[in-house]
Amino acid sequence: xxxxxxxxxxVTLSEEAFLTINCTYTATGYPSLFWYVQYPGEGLQLLLKAxxxxxxxxxxxFEATYxxxxxxxxxEKGSVQVSDSAVxxxxxxxxxxxxxxxxxxxxxxxTRLTIIP
Amino acid sequence: xxxxxxxxxxxxxxxxxxxxxxxxxxxGHDTMYWYKQDSKKFLKIMFSYNNxxxxxxxTVPNRFSPKSPDKAHLxxxxNSLELGDSAVxxxxxxxxxxxxxxxxxxxxTRLTVT
Numbered sequence: 001x002x003x004x005x006x007x008x009x010x011v012t013l014s015e016e017a018f019l020t021i022n023c024t025y026t027a028t029g030y031p032s033l034f035w036y037v038q039y040p041g042e043g044l045q046l047l048l049k050a051x052x053x054x055x056x057x058x059x060x061x062f063e064a065t066y067x068x069x070x071x072x073x074x075x076e077k078g079s080v081q082v083s084d085s086a087v088x089x090x091x092x093x094x095x096x097x098x099x100x101x102x103x104x105x106x107x108x109x110x111t112r113l114t115i116i117p
Numbered sequence: 118x119x120x121x122x123x124x125x126x127x128x129x130x131x132x133x134x135x136x137x138x139x140x141x142x143x144x145g146h147d148t149m150y151w152y153k154q155d156s157k158k159f160l161k162i163m164f165s166y167n168n169x170x171x172x173x174x175x176t177v178p179n180r181f182s183p184k185s186p187d188k189a190h191l192x193x194x195x196n197s198l199e200l201g202d203s204a205v206x207x208x209x210x211x212x213x214x215x216x217x218x219x220x221x222x223x224x225x226t227r228l229t230v231t
């Protein structure tokens with residue numbers, strides 16, 4: 001089946017440190033890949049996405065590159081801020097003719113990130 | 118001007134009771150979803166509706182019954198609540214049913230069954 005594996009948290013970093021959150025996937029096909037972020041007490045928000053191999057998604061200083069050869073979509077940021085403290089979810093979806101319009105997001109277990117001043 | 122709103126925000130109830138959670142979106146989206154997030158933050162889709170029509174129904178006990186009176190509302194009714202139903206339930210909406218469109222999540226309803 002399709003699945004997403006994220007690095008175990010929690011991750012604690014100092015402000016301005018470099019961030020990497022690993023995400024690898026297993027899928028029967030070529031999925032679209034997403035990173036969602038959940039700030040404390042809020043619902044999830046789409047952070048970035050990539051729909052085909054070698055695409056790079058970017059937003060708010062975060063980046064992730066769709067690597068088909070390593071089935072990975074690692075999230076990176078060069079210099080984190082306290083306001084980046086949140087839970088980050090990697091997710092995938094697969095689209096076939098048979099399920100077009102019925103696709104669903106499969107989420108990883110989330111990685112809690114805490115940035116200390 | 119909240120985009121996706123849910124009520125109530127917190128719900129504490131006893132085993133065996135029946136309860137409902139309401140969701141409304143004012144974005145004009147066609148598709149709405151219910152997700153369950155357990156205590157370990159694992160997030161799983163339960164249902165999705167497109168223009169009031171059920172399109173995704175995951176393996177969810179039939180004690181859970183979604184209802185969409187119009188495309189701006191998707192309510193979740195739960196019968197005979199069990200301890201394992203304790204979780205945060207998120208409603209979401211998107212312009213279309215394909216996941217290439219961003220999903221907008223509500224703030225969640227924390228359900229505690231005692």
